[in-house]
Amino acid sequence: MRIEELIIDGFKSYAVRTVIANWDSAFNAITVLLTPLISRALTQSQGLNGSGKSNILDSICFVLGITNMSTMRAANLQDLIYKRGQAGVTKASVTIVFDNKDTKNSPIGFEEYSQISVTRQVVMGGQSKYLINGHRAQQHTVQNLFQSVQLNINNPNFLIMQGKITKVLNMKPVEILAMIEEAAGTRMFEDRKDKAFKTMAKKDKKVEEINALLAEEIEPKLEKLRNEKRAFLEFQQTQSDLERLTKVVIAHDYLKFQDRLNRSGADLDEKKNRILAIEENMSQKKNEISHIERDVRRVNQEREKEAKKGGRFQALETKVKETSHELVRINTVVELKESTIAEEQDRIQKIREAIRLVCSMPY
Template sequence: MRVTEIIIDGFKSYAVRTVITGWDESFNSITGLNGSGKSNILDAICFVLGITNMTTVRAQNLQDLIYKRGQAGVTTASVTIVFDNMDKEKSPVAYEGWDSISVTRQIMLGGVSKYLINGSRTQQHVVQTLFQSVGLNINNPNFLIMQGRVMKVLNMKATEILAMIEEAAGTRMFEDRRDKAFKTMARKDKKVGEINELLKEEIEPKLEKLRSEKRAFLDFQQTQSDLERLTKLVVAHDYVKNKQRVEQSAAELQAKKHRVSWLGDSAVRLKGELDNLAEDAKRVKAQRDKELRKGSKFLALEKEVKEKSHEIVRLNTVLDLKSNGIKEEKEKRKEILKNVKDLEKAQEARTKVYEQLNEAHGAAKVEYDAKCKQAEQTDELLQELLTGVASREGQESGYQSQLQGMTLLDSVELQLTLPR
């Protein structure tokens, strides 16, 4: 990969677009009078290659690289280098399919800088990786040999010469990458240690406390559920028993009413019989008096009168027994009606208790659903934490990648905001 063309526009002393072509494959030199811009061409090459030390290109900041610092109407400095990429064996990694590669760097007033590769905008580290893949490191202190640098190179020590050879061979950049990777791994290990310590000292005890509270809550819910179930069974049992007693009392009351009605009919019938007997007694007495007057049938009639008297006494006795039975039945009827009223009051009280328990059950169920939802959110948070800690390095959605950018104070503040 070699330079075939350089396009400079607005960079240092080149106010207008300047194209430099005709580059040789082996050796090139730039000649001219003092102040003609020979060094600016080399500075433009270093500028595109991504040099970070501004003193190498004789500038204090990026704005110094714009023509007259932008005071002449030029607000943008742009340098493009076109490389010949026909030799695929020496082609940069991932650019084997391009016959030529153009790298452009632009800066604008205010310090805004951007890179383009083959017309597509890219990041600075991508450009550095492209050049490092072909053994070119612009930030190598020996990349440019300025005036007076030759004698310093000749007087270098063995270690310095070895470092320069490593830079020239392209191995030093990999050592720098290795050192940088080791430092990054050390920082990551330190951060992982802090996170593990935080998990061990802060998060895991709180999670264990939440687990114990969840178990206690589940036990309470089970006990509450058993209590509600047994209370409902007791209330339902009492309700059924009282209802059966009310029905039985109503049946007994109906039977007593029928018996009272039958006893009333019997009393009326017996009263009619007594009236008939009284009439018969009068009639027999009149007949006896008549027979007495006749003389012969008196004894027979007297005997019949005695029999009728005994019958009347028997019927009166039966009537008295029936009357007493009616009174007793009336007393029992009053007691049964009183028991029915008491049972109805007890049934109303049991119904009210049942309704209150039903309302309490509804409220407990709502609270239970809320606690279950909170427990599910806690479990989801635990899974997210466990999943985030185990996520791969560099994954943006992982909890670990978020914690890596935080200080220890931020991690503690994040822990304090977790739900309890």
């Protein structure tokens, strides 16, 4: 990728929107981050000290998402706003536009774009946001974009300032090799590999803890739940069988008592018929007694008449004795019938009570 434009607005000494274009083709996103050739790109930016030449480099560091504020010569994000917001400017914005026509070196996922613009804004209070091609993005998304073209902005040596050149020249070979590895991006992958191994170790330990938890707590609880489930299913089956058998017993009792009720009703009808017959017989006997009593009264009257006449007294007296014996016999039969009626009525009462008991039973 090659830088086409750098747009600065409200950043440090740039109070108004400033567009820096016509960048040297040698000043690309790789060169600016790996070597001190930044001076080649800034050769045309001449001016006195404090005129803002270094702020251009600070703006590039800012828009790329550097978190180390000392690299941008500031204590906090609010220091990056023009005069710390005291001149009416309340936000700082920097946009860097890359030429992305070389799709072979394009960031992953951005091959279809001919240009890629990255914007970073900061407002009073220190709130910061990123935009990629005008769309809101997270900081790690911006970092991944540059890492996909081997740019690690968190690399302490990704940018060699003018004051560090002498220090770099005095480095030992091992230190220079480490710096080159970091600048080339290979150290980034080593760090990622170390992080991946640490993550895997943590995950393996977590898996062991989970397996131990399964063996010590979860499995016994599951087995207990299985046993409880089996017991509950057996209880449900027993409850179902009990309900079914209870219904069978109730149906059997219902049919049995219904049969008893029917037989009791038939027996009751028979007893009623017998009572009616006895009552009819009693009525007949009472009629006979009434006739006999009339006969007795008539005979007594005739005896009195005969006694007065002195005639057939002996025959009438004999007839009176016979009639008296017949009256005694009939009275005895009547008493027996009345006793039988009382017994039958008592039995009828018991049958009625039994019928009420059967009818009141729940089914």
